[in-house]
Amino acid sequence: MSTVLVVGGGTVGLSAAVFLSHHGVDVHLVECASGPQVHPRATGVGFRTMELFREVGLDGAVDAVAVDMAGSNLGKVTARTLAEADLPGRPPGPTRARLTADMTYTPVTLRGTCPQSRLDAVLLPAARDRGARVEYGVGLASFEQDADGVTAVLSDGRTVRADYLVAADGARSGVRAALGIGASGPGELGEPMTNTLFRADLTALLGGHSFATCTLTHPDATGMLVTVDGATEWCLHTAGDSAPRADLIRIALGVDDLELEIVSALPWRMRGLVADRFTAGRVFLVGDAAHAVPPLGAFGMNTGVADAHNLAWKLALVLRGEAAPALLDSYDAERRPVALVTLEQAVLRLADPALHWDRGPGGAAGRARVGALNAPVVHAGYRYASGAVIDPRPALPSTEDVALDLDGAPGSRVPHAWIADGVSTLDLVGSRFTVLTADDAWLDAADRAGVAAHAVDLPQIPARGALLVRPDGFVGWRAGDTPDRLAPALAALLGYASA
Structure with a gap:
């Protein structure tokens, strides 16, 4: 079975x-x-x-x-056609290392x-x-x-x-x-679309740059070009659900004699x-x-x-x-x-796509006006409130800085910190319930309860306290000087009893 x-x-x-x-x-x-x-x-x-x-x-x-987008990355590009975007004539965009330099909240x-x-x-x-x-x-x-x-x-x-x-x-x-x-x-959003996967060598049009998407505004071939491999594989999203056309792709790219191969097409509609x-x-x-x-x-x-x-x-x-x-x-x-x-x-x-793409102060202000969250907060800043969390704290400290949201509160993803070469606090969890603490009394209590425990000194852990982290890396309980409550707290998280 x-x-x-x-x-x-x-x-x-x-x-x-x-x-x-x-x-x-x-x-x-x-x-x-x-x-x-x-x-x-x-x-x-x-x-x-x-x-x-x-x-x-x-x-x-x-x-x-x-x-591999380690070099010049233009992110989102908009042009009438890809050729008219004149990517070879553009200055270098930020490198991948620069774009990820502030991601100190993740390993x-x-x-x-x-x-x-x-x-x-x-x-x-x-x-x-x-x-x-x-x-x-x-x-x-x-x-x-x-x-x-x-x-x-x-x-x-x-x-x-x-x-x-x-x-x-x-x-x-x-x-x-x-x-x-x-x-x-809201249900169906926008018109039906066709996502066409094709192969064509666009190296000459890229000029050493990479991008995630290019919005194309040519009236006969409006759509979005999406990077697949950054050189010869691409997806073009166009309005309608008709059969894919090589001539439409050539118009969108701005190269009349481009050699290309249509691999597959997928009709879809936003919902x-x-x-x-x-x-x-x-x-x-x-x-x-x-x-x-x-x-x-x-x-x-x-x-x-x-x-x-x-x-x-x-x-x-x-x-x-x-x-x-x-x-x-x-x-x-x-x-x-x-x-x-x-x-x-x-x-x-x-x-308003700028709510997503604008990483500057203007983007933050725009998001604040409409109640939008910065993308990293959407991806990992959320908090759980359920029977598998003791004393959940659902309110987010920040809608912009996900590092502030990962503060050790019950229901949030455990804070990341490097504790040794290449080893993160997230790695210590190891897909099991785990106690993180700097206090020997908690280490002893974890040993008696048969729970994995690691001695770590994090500012998000209360003095003489501990974090009981669930197997998914979320904090199930943030405790003070109460190691005797570990066993009943664990039972509560496992659905057996209240803490």
């Missing part, structure tokens, strides 16, 4: 398989497509997502397949964008190497759940039994529909929706099945990966009998509010 059945083999489904397997859970993933997606789709991997991959030893592999770096197709090529073997069974060309035909598990009928006629089902089957989730769970939000519930009995929604978020800000995929990470350790502990089933209630309580804020922030950016 498969312990957890994951439906959907996109980035979020594969991430769920990796995280669950990392925690020792038996995973069976089915994906109705014949193989991994070749289309890049999203390209922005956020720093919090990289922290999650670091936890399972994949940050180096993901960085290796990312586009990770990424050398550039990372298309989903490349990311999935890392996640698929990682899931299988950790023991997950991943099947392509097999979908979910139907399922039923009872008090003890889920019975699923697959598209090839097989019946499988699992303790839980994780639905990562996209924005048009069949699992969500079968559960009768509705979704709320803004959040499921009314993320759980129903033994079934959990993750990724686009739980929330469809417009792409500006690169929040959607990253939020989905964080869903999978949040859920994995909780399922693992419940399945091993180390936590009460009540712990699983915290998944919806924690992740749905994050999705609602993420959707709100993405929609605000649609109305």
